[in-house]
Amino acid sequence: MDDAPAPVFEEPWHAQVFAITVALNEAGVFQWTDWANRFGTTLKQHGLTRDLNGGSDYFYAWIETLEDFLADQKIALPNDLQFLKSAWEQAYLQTPHGQPVKIQRT
Amino acid sequence: MPHDDHSHSLLPSDPALRVKALETLLVEKGLVDPAALDEIIDTYSHKIGPQNGAKVVAKAWVDPDFRAALFSDATSAVRDLGYYGRQGEHMVAVENSATTHNLIVCTLCSCYPWPLLGIPPGWYKSDAYRARAVREPRAVLSEFGTTLAPETKIRVWDSTAEIRYLVIPERPPGTDGWSEEQLAGIVTRDAMIGTKLVEAPA
Numbered sequence: 001m002d003d004a005p006a007p008v009f010e011e012p013w014h015a016q017v018f019a020i021t022v023a024l025n026e027a028g029v030f031q032w033t034d035w036a037n038r039f040g041t042t043l044k045q046h047g048l049t050r051d052l053n054g055g056s057d058y059f060y061a062w063i064e065t066l067e068d069f070l071a072d073q074k075i076a077l078p079n080d081l082q083f084l085k086s087a088w089e090q091a092y093l094q095t096p097h098g099q100p101v102k103i104q105r106t
Numbered sequence: 107m108p109h110d111d112h113s114h115s116l117l118p119s120d121p122a123l124r125v126k127a128l129e130t131l132l133v134e135k136g137l138v139d140p141a142a143l144d145e146i147i148d149t150y151s152h153k154i155g156p157q158n159g160a161k162v163v164a165k166a167w168v169d170p171d172f173r174a175a176l177f178s179d180a181t182s183a184v185r186d187l188g189y190y191g192r193q194g195e196h197m198v199a200v201e202n203s204a205t206t207h208n209l210i211v212c213t214l215c216s217c218y219p220w221p222l223l224g225i226p227p228g229w230y231k232s233d234a235y236r237a238r239a240v241r242e243p244r245a246v247l248s249e250f251g252t253t254l255a256p257e258t259k260i261r262v263w264d265s266t267a268e269i270r271y272l273v274i275p276e277r278p279p280g281t282d283g284w285s286e287e288q289l290a291g292i293v294t295r296d297a298m299i300g301t302k303l304v305e306a307p308a
Contacts, residue, residue: 008151008225013122018225019146020129022192023138032193036267040214047233054231056121058216063121066128076131084127092117101115103130 194221
């Protein structure tokens with residue numbers, strides 16, 4: 001808890017999910033107030049059993065909130081996301097080290 | 107191919123893959139643009155941060171007209187300095203004095219005046235801070251090395267998605283005749299959240 005400069009985001013995926021959420025808000029997909037209320041609810045649930053840290057714990061709650069929100073709005077269905085996640089996983093495992101990782105989409 | 111060799115690309119963590127999946131789908135639907143995501147990350151990593159709030163505080167210390175405007179309508183006053191935008195739609199400045207100390211928290215999640223302070227630090231987002239800032243502010247302050255006189259009143263402000271607060275710390279003694287720029291240089295992020303004071307120069 002000091003003033004030493006720290007990276008704004010601890011991990012790239014924290015930054016990425018943050019930016020996606022901000023962009024969706026700006027695209028009018030949801031209001032920030034609704035986002036904050038949902039996110040607050042998730043943090044509360046996750047925090048029932050233990051104290052959450054402000055890093056990965058916080059962003060786990062963030063991504064879960066975003067996935068649920070987009071599922072409720074029928075924008076991103078869980079099955080579609082699971083499929084894409086597996087596709088990315090396969091792509092990483094099959095792409096030789098040092099080459100750009102891409103997934104095939106039809 | 108055996109999995110213990112390192113001939114393939116390093117597999118990202120589970121949440122990182124979930125985020126990639128989300129991004130892929132949202133880009134395909136035309137809801138987000140990868141270049142816009144990069145721009146957002148760059149903005150908050152490099153362009154917007156506590157240096158903005160520090161300029162506001164320094165100006166409030168040296169310019170009585172600005173100070174008056176800031177306490178009557180902070181959102182307009184800081185907009186005139188070019189600080190506005192996301193999560194800065196309604197900002198309120200709260201002033202420390204010899205008798206009152208202000209502390210900011212968001213008990214719901216992590217609401218914070220982004221245009222003035224950037225993205226909140228990890229501890230601001232932790233359960234420990236969010237719960238205890240309200241319940242035992244004096245103990246939290248002491249963990250930051252901040253000790254107030256016992257008679258100093260502490261006001262805790264709970265930020266929301268609608269209202270975000272900025273603490274205007276007390277100007278330390280020994281800074282008479284300093285320029286706004288010099289003053290801005292000693293105003294820290296934590297002082298503008300209220301967990302620390304602005305230290306007098308050594």
